[in-house]
Amino acid sequence: MRKERIILYVAITILISVFALMHVYAQEDVFVVEDSAFKDNRQRPPALFPHDEHNEKARIEECSVCHHVYQDGKRLPEESSEGQECSECHKLKRQDNVRPLMKAYHDMCRGCHQKRKVEAKKLGPVTCGECHPRKTEIAKGLMED
Ligand code: HEC
Ligand code: HEC
Ligand code: HEC
Ligand code: HEC
Numbered sequence: 021m022r023k024e025r026i027i028l029y030v031a032i033t034i035l036i037s038v039f040a041l042m043h044v045y046a047q048e049d050v051f052v053v054e055d056s057a058f059k060d061n062r063q064r065p066p067a068l069f070p071h072d073e074h075n076e077k078a079r080i081e082e083c084s085v086c087h088h089v090y091q092d093g094k095r096l097p098e099e100s101s102e103g104q105e106c107s108e109c110h111k112l113k114r115q116d117n118v119r120p121l122m123k124a125y126h127d128m129c130r131g132c133h134q135k136r137k138v139e140a141k142k143l144g145p146v147t148c149g150e151c152h153p154r155k156t157e158i159a160k161g162l163m164e165d
Contacts, residue, residue, distance in 0.1 A: 057107035057121055064152040067129070078136075078144065086128060 054066035080086075082097075089099035101109075110124040119127065129151070133144030145151050 053125070055105055055107050055121065055125075057105070057112055064148070065154055067125070067151045068153060069129075078132075 051068070051070055052066040053069045083102050084095075084097060084100040087100045087102040087104070089096045089101050106124055107121050110118055110121040112121055114120045129144070130146055133146050136143055
């Protein structure tokens with residue numbers, strides 16, 4: 021009887037740990053944005069971006085708000101480009117009248133944070149250091165690779 025209980029407790033503990041770990045890994049998938057196009061010449065640490073947690077808190081439901089597809093200068097609201105890096109379309113230098121990569125990120129991320137700031141309530145960060153923190157362990161680890 022006692023032995024069975026111990027086995028049961030051990031099994032439960034293992035299960036809980038597995039779920040906890042899965043949760044951590046799922047969030048760390050895209051904890052920072054580190055676009056591969058910047059990798060040879062990076063000036064700032066990668067930007068903080070806890071993808072799923074962020075979108076939940078900011079209440080963004082449509083993936084295509086960020087993972088968009090454009091045709092003839094118009095966004096196609098039904099289409100989405102998730103799985104593609106932003107740099108597949110936004111190059112380091114402006115090309116075919118598509119805004120360059122760093123501007124694309126800043127316009128999208130900081131742009132929304134600034135807009136929301138006006139609408140009040142909870143805001144996203146707007147200063148360089150809040151988005152590109154130098155001192156977090158995450159940023160350090162990635163910069164030292
Ligand atoms: C606020 C903007 C935003 C929203 C909303 C958003 N994403 Fe993303 N997502 C990003 C950014 C930025 C990246 C990193 C892109 C890069 O590396 O170029 C990314 C990366 C990804 C990746 C690649 C993950 C990886 O491991 O590299 C997938 C898949 C993805 N998003 C799916 C989704 C899905 C599905 C939704 C809707 C449920 C969604 N995203 C909503 C901004 C967003
Ligand atoms: C499949 C190609 C494609 C992908 C992938 C893509 N974009 Fe775009 N994006 C465009 C095109 C085309 C335009 C219209 C030209 C312009 O305004 O620069 C545009 C416009 C924009 C704009 C201005 C309009 C707006 O929505 O405010 C921003 C900002 C932007 N993109 C940021 C991003 C970011 C950040 C990512 C990655 C999460 C991304 N884009 C992924 C093609 C793409
Ligand atoms: C459509 C609007 C919108 C876009 C686009 C957006 N954000 Fe945010 N962001 C928010 C809002 C709203 C909050 C505040 C959420 C809260 O805490 O309630 C926020 C919070 C944050 C935070 C604080 C951490 C957190 O999870 O609370 C970070 C970091 C952040 N955003 C980074 C980014 C980056 C990087 C991008 C571009 C890849 C981005 N955001 C795009 C609306 C947006
Ligand atoms: C709202 C968040 C946000 C703010 C605020 C912000 N950035 Fe960024 N920045 C990003 C994201 C997201 C990227 C693209 C992802 C990456 O780091 O690879 C980026 C990319 C960059 C890049 C190109 C990559 C590199 O490291 O060379 C530079 C340079 C940069 N930012 C500098 C700045 C400076 C300077 C400021 C303040 C004036 C600033 N950023 C403010 C989110 C932000």
